[in-house]
Amino acid sequence: MSEENQPAAVAVLDADGCHFIRSVDPDTALTLFAVASEDPHSWDEMVDYWPRYRTPVVCEFLSGLPVEKVDQASMMQTIRQTDAWMVLDLIQKRLITGPGVSKTGRDEAFSMVDDDNDDDQSFPLSIHLPPWWELHEQVDAAVIDAIRETPIHKPHVDRDVLYGDPLLEDIASRALDTVRSEAWLTSNAVHNPRSRYPFTIAVHRDWLMTPREDLGGRMPRQLLHGAHSWIGLLVWAQQLRLHERGPIVAAPDHVFGYENAPMGDEEMVVYFDICRELVDAAWDWCTSERGIYAIQHDPECHLLLVQWLREVKQQWLDAPFEGGSPPSFIIECSRRRVPRGVGVPIAGMTRQEEKDSHVADCDCPICSMMADGVFGIGVVGLDGHHLETDNEFAFSMLETREEWEEEQRSYAEFDKEFERETTGHVEDNNDELDEFESVWSGNVTEQPIPGDPHGQLKMAFLLSEIISEMDSLQTAEGEIPILNERFRDYRSCDDDQLAAAAERLKQHLQYLANQHPELTGRSADFQSRIDEQLRQRGSDASP
Incomplete structure (x- = not known):
């Protein structure tokens, strides 16, 4: 990592003081740099995160390094005597390197090569610093004593509100108001579930877009955003390790701030689905015999509906999702920043991704090949495309309205271009069947598919x-x-x-x-x- 491939001094600053390594080899220094990707809160958390980044070219346990507890003045004295140094400031969320350390960057991927191995096998190491971390590379040591340049804007997710009774109570209130409204009564929503869809969108949107006192004036939607792209990169880094036959290692769930940590892509997608599930369940209850009776006669009908939704939520979280693992497991994997490899154990977790019952029972030969492992390890995921189908900013995975509006303009331009290309005059030659016309409905190329040597x-x-x-x-x-x-x-x-x-x-x-x-x-x-x-x-x- 140092520009002359020389050892470097590394300091880790946390609330407990300065943890100092006077000399560490470049591979270990780079791996410590990578561990900062997890936003550790303390040296002990760096020890816990180390297995997610450890490769055979560095020590197995971070506790094996010669770490000293020193005061900051002693650390600064040593650092000023060399250009090859690195400081991980876990308090101010900064990573600082000296002039003798080569630039690395916020988002980089490296191949760690084991020189002692005859086959020169390489191992992936990815660096993806959190958005709220500052990176100061090849700077003077005076930067270490300075305060950070910008405030720390780390997303804080109150899952007790997002998943708990506040969510259920809000949906129940909006559902009850809706079924008593003129718009509902004059529609066919009571008897036709399809007619309920506009009301579903409205309830879901209003929950996400209404500022709440228990969120400090923030809207629930704001809690979903701010870091999901970063977490997606951390998941991808673990997937790279899996493809290179390395272990998937879950981020620990006992670290500081785990309960309120930012939300990743897959948790955001599942959250959309659970909101829709609960709104649909509310309509089912309101249009059932007991629901109609309660609405007309029971002053506590709101409490009854909340209790119903509480049961629906738990059943949905624990039931298989689209033939695979339950949503509760998908959420846990997202929060612990690991991909879901089919049948692949995850270090630190007891569960693993279940084989999709669709693949096991499907008549499709492609699914059969997937089940047989022909394509290697199968990694499943949720891309969230259905979050965009309602053309509502509230549900989009884009954080700002400006980004969303720009995307809408791009879609509109694409549609116009597609229409121009497809509405031109095409001569009708269908009177006689072309003797060379393919018997297949899809496009069949004679070129081989990459990775498919036998076709x-x-x-x-x-x-x-x-x-x-x-x-x-x-x-x-x-x-x-x-x-x-x-x-x-x-x-x-x-x-x-x-x-x-x-x-x-x-x-x-x-x-x-x-x-x-x-x-x-x-x-x-x-x-x-x-x-x-x-x-x-x-x-x-x-x-």
């Missing part, structure tokens, strides 16, 4: 189209499972069994074509592609 992924895409057509034709029970089984045997068998497996797959395809003439063209083309693959693999195996 199996491309074949899976084509087979999924055949299966989709079989679904629409309502083919006999068992025909699709047999087809998937024959394809699985073909793509996973040993070379000496390849010809026989290919013949069984072709025979079933021909059987399907005979039974369902609509499949004839696709079946014939797929069989010819099998023959071409066999020829190609045979030529590759030739000396």
Whole structure:
């Protein structure tokens, strides 16, 4: 890390004093720099965060370093005698380096190479300083004694308000006001759930956009933003370690400020979904027999609805989400800054991402390949695209209205350009079928797909189209499972069994074509592609 690859002095300042390492090798210094990405509060927390950044080129435990407790005057005296130094000020949230330390930057990725390993294997190390941290690189030591230049604006998330009874009470009040309103009574919302959607948007939006006294005048929406992009980078850094066969290590949940720590992307997405779930549950209760009776006769109907929503919330948090892990686990992973690798253990956590029941039971050959691990370790995530479908700033993952409005303008321009390109005059040549027209509805390129040397992924895409057509034709029970089984045997068998497996797959395809003439063209083309693959693999195996 030092410009001449020499040892550096490192000081960590926290409320307990100065933790000083008089000389540390460049790899360890860079790893300490990276640990600051987690926004540690103390030296002990740096020790806890160390495993998330530790690679084989540095010591296993941070406690193994020769750390001294010294007064700041002694630390400054030593630092002034060298240019190679680094100070992590955990109190003022600053990272400061001396002139003899090469610049690193706020967001960087490095490959740590183990020189003692014969294969020169490298290990990823990512640095993503929090937005509220100041970075002063290659500066004079006088900066250490100065106060930081800007106030610390770290997001503070009150989850007791966001997830607790304040949320439930607000939704209950708004729902009850809505069902008593003229707009609701004159609509068909009582009998038609689809008619309730505009009311759902309004309740959800108003909850997020109304300043609250228990939040110090802030709106709930403001608590969702401020750091989710940074946390996304920390999650991505752990995913890089996973792809390089390193362990996923969860951020500890006992650190200072964990309960009120900023929200990440996936927690924000789940929060949107839980709000929608609760609003929909409120409509269900208000339109049920007991709800209608309570609204008309019970002065405590608000309390009854809150109790109902409390039960709905807990059940939803603990139930599988879209066939996978429950929302409570997704939230925990987001808060502990780890990706969700399917079936991959997470150091520091007892649970792991469950195999999606959709993938396990699906007829799609691509899903089957995913379940078999053909594409390597599967990492699942929520991208939050549905947060933008209502065209409401309140739900957007963008923090400011200015950013959101700019995005809306970009979408509008894209739509106009797309319309210009698609509404031009196109000569109608459909009177006669082009003899060279593809039998496939999608675009089929003859170029290989990267990472798919034998063309199996491309074949899976084509087979999924055949299966989709079989679904629409309502083919006999068992025909699709047999087809998937024959394809699985073909793509996973040993070379000496390849010809026989290919013949069984072709025979079933021909059987399907005979039974369902609509499949004839696709079946014939797929069989010819099998023959071409066999020829190609045979030529590759030739000396």
